[in-house]
Amino acid sequence: MTYTPPAEQSVTLSLNAEAYVNLGTDIGIDFTNRSAFTIEGWFKFNGLCPDSTLFEKPGQFSFKTRGQKVSASFVGQPMPLETGDTLNTETDFHVAVTYDGQTLSLYVNGLLRVQSSFSFTPPPANQNPAVIGRDLQAYCHYVRLWSVARQQDEIYANEWTYLTSGTGLQAAYAFYEYPAKDVSPNDRSLTLMNGARSEATAPCLLYAGTAYCQPLQDTDVNPGGGGTDDYTILAWIRLQDLGTQQAILCNGDLNQQSGIVLYVDTDGTVVGRRGSTSGASVTSGSTKLQSNLWYSIGYTYAYDSGSGSGTQTLYVNGVSAGSGTAGAIAALAQGDVILGAADDSATANQLMNMNGYMQFLSVWNTALAQADIQQWMYHDPTTETSCLANYNFSTPPLAQDLVDGNPMALVRGADLVVLRTIPVSDGATEQDVLHRRAPPRPQKRFSNARMVGMPEPTEPYRPAEVPNADNTRAWVEHFARQLPNSLPHGEHQRLRREFQTAVDDAIANPEPAFQVLHEFDGDDHVLVLVTRDGHEEIFRAARDEIDDCTVWKVRLIVTVLIGVYTVFGPIIRAGPVTNWLGERINTVGFWPQVSAIFNAGVTPNSFLQMMRLLYEFGWITTVGKLMLAQLSWWDVAVIGLRVASLLVPGAAALQVAYFLAKVVYSVASVVTVWNERPAGC
Incomplete structure (x- = not known):
C-alpha cells in the first residue's frame, strides 16, 4: 500500500x-x-x-x-x-x-x-x-x-x-x-x-549530508525528559536511500542515560530507543521501509506505575509494527530536540544524519492509541491540548512549530523544497485518493495584487455564535486548565478571577473599536475604515472587475486583520517594549515587519503584506479558522486562548487576560461584517 x-x-x-x-x-x-x-x-x-x-x-x-x-x-x-x-x-x-x-x-x-x-x-x-x-x-x-x-x-x-x-x-x-x-x-x-509527464508536488524539508533541523525556544518540548512520562512522536518522512542509521528525532545525548531517539536502522526497520548506548531500551519494528516512498511513522511510550515499567510501540502508516518493554530513564531537565540527526557528546557532533525528506513531525505528552494515530496521520493536531509541538515544513519560506509559532533553524544545508515525483500508479489505494489534494485555487485578484496564503472557503458560511453565560464559563475553565502547574499556591485562582473579570468587561462593552464600511463611488467599490478618530479610504476597485461577494470577503479579511492589529497594537504603541509578550513577539521578528508595513500607510497592499506575514509566522491559523466557515465566538475564544497561553509563560500570565479580552472586544466588528454578507455569498 x-x-x-x-x-x-x-x-x-x-x-x-x-x-x-x-x-x-x-x-x-x-x-x-x-x-x-x-x-x-x-x-x-x-x-x-x-x-x-x-x-x-x-x-x-x-x-x-x-x-x-x-x-x-x-x-x-x-x-x-x-x-x-x-x-x-x-x-x-x-x-x-x-x-x-x-x-x-x-x-x-x-x-x-x-x-x-x-x-x-x-x-x-x-x-x-x-x-x-x-x-x-x-x-x-x-x-x-x-x-x-x-x-x-x-x-x-x-x-x-x-x-x-x-x-x-x-x-x-x-x-x-x-x-x-x-x-x-x-x-x-x-x-x-x-517527456510530458504527470508530477505530484509535496512541499517538505530536505536533509542531505550533515544537515539537520533545530527547533528554537522549544525547551518545554521534552519527550522522555521526565524519565517515566508518556509521549508520542508522529512524522511523515521519505528516505532517499537506506544502509545507514538515520535519525528522525532525538531528544538529548546519545551518550547520556537520559533522552530518546527515533531512527531508521540500516535495514529499513524503525527503531525507538530510550537511554544511552550502554543499557538502552531498544525496540525495533518489523516493517522494513523502502527508499523513495512516503511513510507515516509513529512512536509511543506508555508508563505503568504499577509494574514500574512501560511499553514503547512503533507504527508504520498507522499500523503497529512492533512493541517492547522499556523502563524508566534518567530525567532530562529541559528539551533538547533536533530533527534529522542525533546529538553525540563523544564526538561533539551530530550523527545518524537523515538523507531524505520530512513534511510534518508532531510531539505529544500522551501515548496515542492506534486509532488516534490513524486519525492524526491526515489531520492537523495544532489545537489539541496534548500536542506540544507540530513542526511544519509544508509552507515555505518558513519552517516553524505551528503550536507556538516558533521558527525552526535549518542547519548545514537543510532546505525547504517542493518535491516533484511521479504520482501513485493506477493501483492507487482508496487512502491515497481520499487525501490527495487538488491544486489550490488562486484568489480573485484585485488592485493588481493577489492574496497569499488564504484559500477560498470550501464550506458554507455560518452565522456567528453570540457569547452567553455557558460558553464564557467554559472558556474561563479552559483558560484555567492552560495555566502551568508550577505557579505558586493560590495563583491559579487569582489569575482565574482576573481573567473572568476581563471577559465579563469585554462582553458587557462590545462596541466595535472600528468599522469597515462598504460604499460605492461612481463605478468603484470603496472600503472605508471608520474609527473614533475619523475615517479613511483603505480599498478601491472597479465594479466591473470585482463582484459584491468578493468585496465582502476582502472586507472581512481586512476587518480581521485590523482586529489582530487592535489586539497587539497597544504593546507596540506603548514605546519601549519591556513586557515579556512584546519581547517574545519581537524575538521572532514579527512586529518590526508589521511596523514597517503599516508605516507606509493603510493600503490594500499593506494588508496583503500583512496577510503574508501572518501566514509565514503561523498566525494565519487564527485568520484561516475565521475564513474557512468556522466563525463562531467560541472558535475565536479557544484559538485566541491557545495562541496566548503558549506565547506567554506563567510569570507573565496576567497579560493573557488582557490579550484575550482584547480579542473578544475586536470580534464585535468581525461579527458585524459577517452578518452583512451578500445573499448567496
Whole structure:
C-alpha cells in the first residue's frame, strides 16, 4: 500500500522543451467553418519563451504565449490577436480564447483583455492532431474545449473550478488526475509525448549530508525528559536511500542515560530507543521501509506505575509494527530536540544524519492509541491540548512549530523544497485518493495584487455564535486548565478571577473599536475604515472587475486583520517594549515587519503584506479558522486562548487576560461584517 503525505498539493502536467500532449483529431470543435468555440486552461509558467504553444490544431488555429503576452490566430487571419504584457512566472494564470463566429476574444484570469472582429477565409480541413504544449515551460492543471463561445461571467466564475459537464463542453483534459484523462462525458483520448509527464508536488524539508533541523525556544518540548512520562512522536518522512542509521528525532545525548531517539536502522526497520548506548531500551519494528516512498511513522511510550515499567510501540502508516518493554530513564531537565540527526557528546557532533525528506513531525505528552494515530496521520493536531509541538515544513519560506509559532533553524544545508515525483500508479489505494489534494485555487485578484496564503472557503458560511453565560464559563475553565502547574499556591485562582473579570468587561462593552464600511463611488467599490478618530479610504476597485461577494470577503479579511492589529497594537504603541509578550513577539521578528508595513500607510497592499506575514509566522491559523466557515465566538475564544497561553509563560500570565479580552472586544466588528454578507455569498 502506497501513501501520500498530508500536504501533497496537487498532481499536474509538467511540460518542457519539446514535450507535448497529443489529443488526436477527435476534439469536438471545428476551426474550418466559423463555428463558435472556447479554449481555456490553467497554467503555472516556469519560463516565458518568445513563442510557446498552449493549444494548436496545426494548419488551422493556434493559441500561444509570446513572452508575457497571450496570442491567438487562425491560419489566414490578417494579424494575430495579442494581449499586452500580462503573464509572469510568479503566479498561476487562467487563459482563455473564445470565438463566436465573428469576434475573437482573449481573457486572462477571467477578465477580457482584447478582442477583434475580422474577415478571413477559414482554413481547410486536415488530419493533423491537436496538441497541448511545445516549447512551453509550464505546469498545466487542465485544458477545456467548448463548442460554444463562453461569456465573460461564465469564464470568470469557473476559471479555478474543475468542471466535468456543461452546455457545449467537448473535452475537459484533467491533468490534476493520475493518469491524466478527459473527465467530460465524451472521454476523449490523449497521449503524453516527448517527456510530458504527470508530477505530484509535496512541499517538505530536505536533509542531505550533515544537515539537520533545530527547533528554537522549544525547551518545554521534552519527550522522555521526565524519565517515566508518556509521549508520542508522529512524522511523515521519505528516505532517499537506506544502509545507514538515520535519525528522525532525538531528544538529548546519545551518550547520556537520559533522552530518546527515533531512527531508521540500516535495514529499513524503525527503531525507538530510550537511554544511552550502554543499557538502552531498544525496540525495533518489523516493517522494513523502502527508499523513495512516503511513510507515516509513529512512536509511543506508555508508563505503568504499577509494574514500574512501560511499553514503547512503533507504527508504520498507522499500523503497529512492533512493541517492547522499556523502563524508566534518567530525567532530562529541559528539551533538547533536533530533527534529522542525533546529538553525540563523544564526538561533539551530530550523527545518524537523515538523507531524505520530512513534511510534518508532531510531539505529544500522551501515548496515542492506534486509532488516534490513524486519525492524526491526515489531520492537523495544532489545537489539541496534548500536542506540544507540530513542526511544519509544508509552507515555505518558513519552517516553524505551528503550536507556538516558533521558527525552526535549518542547519548545514537543510532546505525547504517542493518535491516533484511521479504520482501513485493506477493501483492507487482508496487512502491515497481520499487525501490527495487538488491544486489550490488562486484568489480573485484585485488592485493588481493577489492574496497569499488564504484559500477560498470550501464550506458554507455560518452565522456567528453570540457569547452567553455557558460558553464564557467554559472558556474561563479552559483558560484555567492552560495555566502551568508550577505557579505558586493560590495563583491559579487569582489569575482565574482576573481573567473572568476581563471577559465579563469585554462582553458587557462590545462596541466595535472600528468599522469597515462598504460604499460605492461612481463605478468603484470603496472600503472605508471608520474609527473614533475619523475615517479613511483603505480599498478601491472597479465594479466591473470585482463582484459584491468578493468585496465582502476582502472586507472581512481586512476587518480581521485590523482586529489582530487592535489586539497587539497597544504593546507596540506603548514605546519601549519591556513586557515579556512584546519581547517574545519581537524575538521572532514579527512586529518590526508589521511596523514597517503599516508605516507606509493603510493600503490594500499593506494588508496583503500583512496577510503574508501572518501566514509565514503561523498566525494565519487564527485568520484561516475565521475564513474557512468556522466563525463562531467560541472558535475565536479557544484559538485566541491557545495562541496566548503558549506565547506567554506563567510569570507573565496576567497579560493573557488582557490579550484575550482584547480579542473578544475586536470580534464585535468581525461579527458585524459577517452578518452583512451578500445573499448567496
